[in-house]
Amino acid sequence: MISVDVKKRLGAFQLDTQFEAPNGVTAIFGRSGSGKTSVVNAVAGLLRPDAGRITIAGTALFDQASKTYLAPQQRRIGYVFQDARLFPHMTVMRNLGYGGTHDAARVIEVLGLEQLLDRMPARLSGGERQRVALGRALMSDPQLLLMDEPLAALDAPRKAEILPFFERLRDEVQVPILYVSHDVSEVARLATTLVIMEKGRVTTSGPVGTVLSRPETVPLVGPRAAGAVIETKVAGRLLDDGLTELAFSGGRIMLPGLLGVLGQTVRIRIPAQDVILAKHRPADLSALNVLPVTITQVAQGKGPGVAVGLRAGEDQLLARVTRRSALRMELAVGQQIYAIIKATAVGPEDIGT
């Protein structure tokens, strides 16, 4: 458990952030300029807060009250910077070993670095650099890993190439991670807990599925990015049709492509704008996925859209419809309706393992 309480004045900007991060991956999400990087810098010891307290498993790294302030060297925190910051005059091997050689063989194997060891950083691609930076941080045997938008500088194919490494890392290495990002797909795939920041303050936080499926989250992440995240299990593979059937508490969803093996857990994000609502079970529809749901919330936004919170079994879904439709359908809390999800709406970037 990491507990963060940081107050810091930076020019006209006031950082005043409090949150708790349980083990697992905690994503700090917010627009650029919301103070995300300042928070992780404070945790790393690169930025000294004016007041507050930062603890890991009860041990204070910084505590204004008792005048505790550990130097970065004493914190045992691995930091993967957005720009990797590999030492340009050292080979990959020397970069990796700079902070220690903890679990070296496995880190090199998990991150696929065997072929890169003798290279200089200038000869690495952006994705390779981030993998080396991550390996270097892990080999210093950190008690916490900070990742500041490690994929922001990469194009979509590079991201797709590196994300599976991150997922494997999350599942295999028992180090809690604070992951700064402004990309909802990344957050949905990797994070277990989500902290949303705005103008230096935490606006909402909690388990990623709960936070992202709340209608209140829509204005925070933007209407296009909003959408529920649910954990499903592979229940069937329809080889002839090239579809995978996923089961969750609210029913079954079919997605294109063959994902994973039977029984495997797959986490999917269902964008709110791709969920259609119907008052009656529709017939003769091309969409494969029709789920009975109960309305839990109807939230008016500033624009023409309305965010509708839905319960499907024990999971929460989120739909975004126009205000006009909401009025015409007389949507109200407690109503039993149907959610229609087009199978192709869930893109590959929204599917994690």
Added chain:
Amino acid sequence: MIEALGPEEWTAILLSLRVALVAMLAALPLAVWIAYVLARKTFPGRQLLNGVVHLPLVLPPVVTGYLLLVLFGQQGPLGGFLDQTFGITFAFRWTGAALAAAVMAFPLMVRAIRLGFEAVDPGLEQAAATLGASRWRIWRTVTLPLVLPGILAGTILGFAKALGEFGATITFVAAIPGETQTIPTAIYGLLQVPGREPAIVSLVIVSIILAMGALLVSEWLARRMAQRLGGT
């Protein structure tokens, strides 16, 4: 050409090399430290320090030489102290020539080394700190290797400047053959005597060779550094 160089000229050449070399070795640690402070630290009086360091670059060399004479002469406050306490004498000695050369070359060295420090991303030092490296280890393994091209450039530039220093040297320690007569002061002395043109031409050629050599060596070093950073 070589025949035109008499023993007196050879003495001047060797003395010039010794003066420039000693001046560089003595000035280098201080230049690196000042350059680091100017590049990285903010403190009251930073501009003043910057000004003092650059003063020899803009002052007439004769004025610098005169100030050295006043401060480091036998009766000067610093010169007297150093003479009595450590037995180091500058006035009219080759050590004085080295001091003058070091002072005159200092601004050029600091400028080049400072540029080197400014080119090192402090983010790399932060990264090293999060990996547990002590400040000394960061300096030794990250900062210094990356600033080395700047240090080399500054040293070679300073060496060339020290070889050619004239005004401050002749004012401070005169041109005593075998003690303080360097290549430039020797050339100047020979110019006062009719019929010594062959020796003058020879010393001029030697000067050009030394200067070109320094430039080529610095180019070669810079290229090797770049190769190492971008290497395979």
